[in-house]
Structure formats: C-alpha cells, structure tokens
Amino acid sequence: MSWSDKEPMISVRNVHKSFGDFEVLKGVSFDVMKGEVICIIGPSGSGKSTLIRCINALNDINEGSILVEGLEVNDPKLNKLELRKKVGMVFQQYNLFPHKTALENVMMAPIRVLKEDKKEVETRARALIKKVRLEGKENAYPGELSGGQQQRVAIARSLAMKPDVMLFDEVTAALDPETVGEVLVTIKELAEEGMTCILVTHEMGFAREVADQVYFTDQGLIVEHGPPATFFENAKDPRTRQFLSQIL
Amino acid sequence: MTQRSRSHDAPPKKTDMAVMLPVKRKAHDPFRLKLTPWHGVFLALVCIFTTSYGYATTAPEVDSIRTVMLRWMPLLLEGFLFNILISILSMAVGTAVGTMLGLAQISLMPPIRHSSWFVTQFFRNAPWLVLLFFAMYLLPFEFTIAGVTIPFPDWIKAIIGLSLPVMANVSEIVRGAVLSLPSGQWEAAESLAYTRRQTLWLIILPQCVKRMLPPWMNLYSILTMATVLASIVGVSEVMTLAGRVLAAEDGRTDLLAPLYSFVLFLFFVYCYPIARWTVYLESKFAVKG
Ligand SMILES: Nc1ncnc2c1ncn2[C@@H]1O[C@H](COP(=O)(O)OP(=O)(O)O)[C@@H](O)[C@H]1O
Numbered sequence: 269m270s271w272s273d274k275e276p277m278i279s280v281r282n283v284h285k286s287f288g289d290f291e292v293l294k295g296v297s298f299d300v301m302k303g304e305v306i307c308i309i310g311p312s313g314s315g316k317s318t319l320i321r322c323i324n325a326l327n328d329i330n331e332g333s334i335l336v337e338g339l340e341v342n343d344p345k346l347n348k349l350e351l352r353k354k355v356g357m358v359f360q361q362y363n364l365f366p367h368k369t370a371l372e373n374v375m376m377a378p379i380r381v382l383k384e385d386k387k388e389v390e391t392r393a394r395a396l397i398k399k400v401r402l403e404g405k406e407n408a409y410p411g412e413l414s415g416g417q418q419q420r421v422a423i424a425r426s427l428a429m430k431p432d433v434m435l436f437d438e439v440t441a442a443l444d445p446e447t448v449g450e451v452l453v454t455i456k457e458l459a460e461e462g463m464t465c466i467l468v469t470h471e472m473g474f475a476r477e478v479a480d481q482v483y484f485t486d487q488g489l490i491v492e493h494g495p496p497a498t499f500f501e502n503a504k505d506p507r508t509r510q511f512l513s514q515i516l
Numbered sequence: 517m518t519q520r521s522r523s524h525d526a527p528p529k530k531t532d533m534a535v536m537l538p539v540k541r542k543a544h545d546p547f548r549l550k551l552t553p554w555h556g557v558f559l560a561l562v563c564i565f566t567t568s569y570g571y572a573t574t575a576p577e578v579d580s581i582r583t584v585m586l587r588w589m590p591l592l593l594e595g596f597l598f599n600i601l602i603s604i605l606s607m608a609v610g611t612a613v614g615t616m617l618g619l620a621q622i623s624l625m626p627p628i629r630h631s632s633w634f635v636t637q638f639f640r641n642a643p644w645l646v647l648l649f650f651a652m653y654l655l656p657f658e659f660t661i662a663g664v665t666i667p668f669p670d671w672i673k674a675i676i677g678l679s680l681p682v683m684a685n686v687s688e689i690v691r692g693a694v695l696s697l698p699s700g701q702w703e704a705a706e707s708l709a710y711t712r713r714q715t716l717w718l719i720i721l722p723q724c725v726k727r728m729l730p731p732w733m734n735l736y737s738i739l740t741m742a743t744v745l746a747s748i749v750g751v752s753e754v755m756t757l758a759g760r761v762l763a764a765e766d767g768r769t770d771l772l773a774p775l776y777s778f779v780l781f782l783f784f785v786y787c788y789p790i791a792r793w794t795v796y797l798e799s800k801f802a803v804k805g
C-alpha cells in the first residue's frame with residue numbers, strides 16, 4: 269500500500285461506469301504524476317464529470333481500478349473519508365454553504381473533519397482567502413459575493429483541507445465572462461506552485477497554457493491525448509479535430 | 517450543463533411527496549389557515565351585539581347576559597390558558613419526536629426509511645379526533661415503574677394524543693425541507709470528508725430551519741384550534757368549561773351566542789398574529805431564496 273511519488277499519484281485503469289443501462293464510461297485509463305496538471309476536454313455528456321467524480325468516490329464504478337496514492341477507490345471497504353482528505357474538489361455551481369460566511373466556509377472542514385486547532389485553522393484560512401485575492405470579504409455571506417468570488421472561496425475552502433490533488437469540474441462554466449479570468453488566475457498560480465490538478469474545462473487557451481497533458485473524451489472513451497502543443501496543433505482523431513474546430 | 521446527479525450517499529428523493537416541500541406551500545393549501553382581521557371584527561361584534569341584545573330582552577329577575585358573561589370570563593380565560601398549555605406541550609413533544617421521524621425517513625437504511633415513512637403516513641392521514649381517542653383509551657390512567665406509581669391524567673393523555681398528528685406532520689416538514697436543498701450541498705460536504713451525520717447537523721439542517729418555520733407555525737395554529745377536541749374526552753379546557761357555564765346558568769339559550777363567540781374570539785386573538793407572522797416569514801424567505 270505504500271506509495272512513492274515516483275509512481276503515478278493517480279492511476280485510472282479501464283474504468284467502466286453505468287447509470288442503469290446507460291454506459292457513461294467505457295474503459296478509461298490514464299495516469300497523473302505528482303505535480304502534473306491535466307486537462308480533460310470533450311463534448312457535453314461525454315462523461316467528464318462522471319470521470320472526475322469517480323476519483324473521489326462521489327460516483328462508484330462498476331469495473332476497473334482507480335488508485336489514489338495507492339488507495340484503491342473501487343474497494344467496498346474503502347475509507348471514503350481518508351480518500352477525500354487527499355482529494356479536493358471544486359464544482360461548477362460553487363456549492364458554498366450559504367448560511368456560513370466566507371471565512372467560516374473555509375474554516376469549518378479543517379476544524380470539524382480534521383479536528384485541527386481553531387486558531388491555527390483561522391490563520392491558515394485567512395491566508396488562503398488572501399491568496400485567492402478576497403481579503404476584506406472574510407465576513408461576507410456567499411449570497412453577497414459574485415460568482416467569481418464565490419468560486420474562489422470554494423477553491424480556498426478545498427485548499428484548507430491540504431489536499432494532495434485538486435479536481436476542478438468546469439469551474440468557470442457558470443461564471444460571467446468578466447469574472448472567469450480571476451478564477452483562472454487563481455488556478456494557474458496553484459498549478460505553478462506544484463499542486464497536482466485535474467481540470468475539466470472548455471477554456472482552451474487556459475488548457476494550452478497550464479496543462480502538462482490534455483485528454484479528449486468522447487462517448488465515454490479517451491480518444492486522444494498529448495501535451496498541449498501536439499494536441500492542439502496536430503490532433504489526429506477526426507472527432508478531436510472537429511471538436512477543436514468548433515471551439516477554437 | 518447543470519447536472520443534478522446524486523451520489524449514492526445523498527438522501528433518496530421521493531417525488532410523490534412534493535406536496536410537502538414547505539417553500540412551495542402557498543395559498544392553494546387546503547390545510548392553510550386563512551384568517552383575516554374581519555374574522556376578529558365579526559366575532560367581537562357578534563359577542564357584543566348578542567350580549568346587549570340579550571340584556572334588553574331578559575326578564576328582570578334573572579341576571580343579565582352581561583353580568584353572566586363578566587362573571588364567567590375569568591374562568592373561561594383560565595380554560596383557554598389550559599388550551600394553550602396543551603398546544604405548547606403537544607407541539608414540543610410532536611416536534612421533538614417528529615424531527616427524529618423525519619430524519620429517519622431520509623435514512624440510508626431501507627428498513628428505517630420505510631418504517632418511518634409508514635408511521636408518518638399512518639398518523640398524518642388519521643383523523644385527529646380518532647388519534648385522541650386512541651391515546652385516551654389505550655393509555656393506562658397510571659403506570660408503575662420500579663415500584664413508583666405515576667398517575668397519567670387525562671390532560672397528559674390528550675397531549676400525547678394530539679402530539680401524534682403533530683409528529684407526523686413535522687416529520688413530513690423536516691423531510692420535505694431536507695430534500696428541497698440542492699444536492700450540491702451534500703456533494704460539497706461529501707467531497708470535504710464530512711460524515712453524513714456532520715453534513716446533516718452542520719450543513720443541511722441549519723439551512724432547513726428557515727424553510728421549516730412557516731409550515732411549522734401553520735401547524736401550530738391548526739393544533740391550537742384542535743385542542744378543543746380534548747373537551748370531547750373530558751379535559752377541562754375552554755369548551756368543556758363553556759358547557760359547564762351553560763349548565764350552571766340553567767341552559768339559557770340566549771347565552772349560547774355570546775358565550776361561544778367569546779371562545780371563538782379568544783382563539784382568533786391568539787392565532788391571528790401567528791398567521792400574520794407566518795405569512796411575513798414566508799414572503800421574507802421567498803425573496804431571499
Ligand atoms: N446520476 C446520474 N444518473 C443518471 N445519468 C447520469 C447521472 N450523472 C450523469 N448522467 C449521464 O451521464 C452522461 C455523462 O454525464 P457527465 O459525466 O455529466 O458528462 P459531461 O460532464 O461530460 O457533460 C450524461 O448523459 C448524463 O445525463
């Protein structure tokens with residue numbers, strides 16, 4: 269069970285996932301090394317969200333294996349809490365807790381889940397809020413913040429748990445165009461600091477800039493992948509080319 | 517694309533209960549009290565008019581209706597306070613047990629979920645009076661624990677009887693409120709490694725309180741009015757006392773209208789502010805979302 273960072277931090281092998289009779293993932297495999305940033309792109313409904321939700325066991329899988337730092341996700345005896353302490357996740361709809369202030373949103377999980385000292389957590393939480401450039405908004409409620417601000421609080425909330433890997437599911441898709449940039453800057457800084465990131469995104473320019481690997485999914489399969497330069501310039505699969513030509 | 521997929525840890529969603537989503541409870545609700553100030557004005561006028569009308573027509577050797585009314589008012593008020601006491605205690609018991617039952621309805625364990633659903637439906641769809649009789653005649657008048665005999669007076673049985681339908685309704689209010697929250701709240705909590713219990717108590721229920729408050733207060737008004745059912749089983753609440761007053765005054769029929777409109781007026785004065793406040797809270801929460 270011991271994992272060393274010479275091995276992939278996340279290893280997805282032949283993952284199948286169905287909702288009822290509908291097979292959403294039809295055998296997906298990929299690896300993510302520590303510190304790597306990978307982007308998953310693909311048409312709507314191709315299973316991108318499902319795929320990354322499987323990594324922190326928000327969805328269970330029917331077949332295959334997902335190892336997160338040596339922890340097998342597809343194991344009935346899996347300690348989900350242990351897994352989720354390693355994996356942070358940010359959602360398209362932010363999902364902040366509306367009855368708590370920004371600071372409380374960030375502080376709650378480390379105090380309640382990790383049982384850390386409140387003072388230390390507060391110091392860390394304030395630093396994180398500063399890091400996502402929301403100084404002064406500590407006591408604002410989510411309803412008082414713009415979409416972009418809420419999303420940055422959500423990122424800070426996730427980071428407060430000191431995860432080893434961050435999952436981002438189309439985190440800018442619900443935002444007004446003028447606030448997309450501020451969220452992308454935050455993620456880019458995170459990536460540059462060496463955080464392992466798995467991003468589902470439609471921001472091609474951003475993907476090209478930050479990704480180490482880009483994966484293209486279609487109908488539950490990864491049909492093409494490569495480093496961004498190759499991927500965006502010389503896509504071989506016709507589906508990828510068609511998708512890129514529509515989006516770029 | 518907004519996708520509302522639920523994980524296996526999220527509570528099961530049953531759409532057949534959509535009626536109970538408290539935020540959606542609006543004017544069409546047949547169980548909704550619709551008191552207006554006119555009810556109060558009307559009742560006060562009936563009371564005053566019949567009192568003075570009776571005064572003019574009563575023979576001089578019997579006491580005037582006004583004298584009779586003034587004589588018995590303190591007793592009737594006391595009886596009414598007893599109604600309020602019964603309503604508060606029934607509400608407290610019903611809310612405590614009903615909250616647990618409501619949470620059991622969203623349990624991940626099917627036997628718990630199904631049995632609590634059955635209990636809820638059973639008591640929610642039973643006539644209140646039947647439940648009251650059920651409690652009155654099935655509960656012992658006293659019981660003995662470890663050699664100590666505890667008496668079980670009628671009014672306590674009435675509280676238990678009335679708390680049964682309250683319990684069932686609170687159960688549905690809790691369940692409806694929990695299910696009305698977006699599943700994203702559950703997922704965010706799960707992804708932050710909260711246990712299900714922590715999620716419920718720290719994240720879900722605090723958000724539910726304001727959604728539950730208006731239907732809960734409406735339920736309380738209905739319960740308050742239902743406390744007069746206890747007169748049928750002999751508890752000395754305001755209706756029982758009104759009947760005794762009539763008997764003590766030799767069943768004078770000219771007392772009927774002022775006496776009972778006074779009782780109605782008492783209920784109005786108590787329930788109307790609650791109804792107004794409920795409407796106010798509803799509109800306030802509706803704006804904030
Ligand atoms: N909980 C669910 N139950 C049933 N079908 C689902 C569920 N979640 C996703 N799906 C279906 O799986 C397919 C892939 O969804 P998703 O992973 O969200 O795709 P993407 O994120 O690439 O748009 C879609 O057709 C969607 O309707």
Ligand SMILES: [Mg+2]
Pocket residue numbers: 316317318437438519
């Ligand atoms: Mg998606």
